Amino acid sequence: MSDILSQLFQVLESRKGADPDSSYVASLYAKGLNKILEKVGEEAVETILAARDAEVSGDSQALISETADLWFHSLVMLAKLGEHPDKVLAELERRFGLSGHDEKASRSHKH
Numbered sequence: 001m002s003d004i005l006s007q008l009f010q011v012l013e014s015r016k017g018a019d020p021d022s023s024y025v026a027s028l029y030a031k032g033l034n035k036i037l038e039k040v041g042e043e044a045v046e047t048i049l050a051a052r053d054a055e056v057s058g059d060s061q062a063l064i065s066e067t068a069d070l071w072f073h074s075l076v077m078l079a080k081l082g083e084h085p086d087k088v089l090a091e092l093e094r095r096f097g098l099s100g101h102d103e104k105a106s107r108s109h110k111h
């Protein structure tokens, strides 16, 4: 996993014992899964709108920022549910291998 995803996820895990008044992530955990899912949905919509704007304007700054918000809240969702983002990356890696792009994974799949 990329270093920043790994380090950020460690911080998200550490926020499970933090004070909700001093940590945004701890405040999301305290509000519960429904609030986290609401944020994921909100950020997904904002990402879609930013992508539309980026196509028209040619400026992708807002798109990058909204996508970062979406990824961040998705990581909070996984942390809340006790799942590790490495599993998501492993699933992408598996599909990449199945599609034949990864020659090594593709060969070992045939055996």
Ligand SMILES: N=c1c2ncn([C@@H]3O[C@H](COP(=O)(O)OP(=O)(O)OP(=O)(O)O)[C@@H](O)[C@H]3O)c2ncn1[C@@H]1O[C@H](COP(=O)(O)O)[C@@H](O)[C@H]1O
Pocket: 008, 011, 012, 015, 022, 023, 024, 025, 026, 039, 068, 069, 072
């Ligand atoms: N990457 C992020 C990150 N991205 C976005 N956000 C926050 O996510 C929120 C989303 O934006 P909104 O405008 O929807 O927020 P809002 O209006 O305050 O939220 P609602 O009241 O609508 O729920 C903002 O408050 C952002 O500050 C983040 N908050 C924290 N992090 C990382 O998480 C780490 C731990 O954060 P704390 O728990 O706050 O210490 C930090 O060190 C950062 O690295």
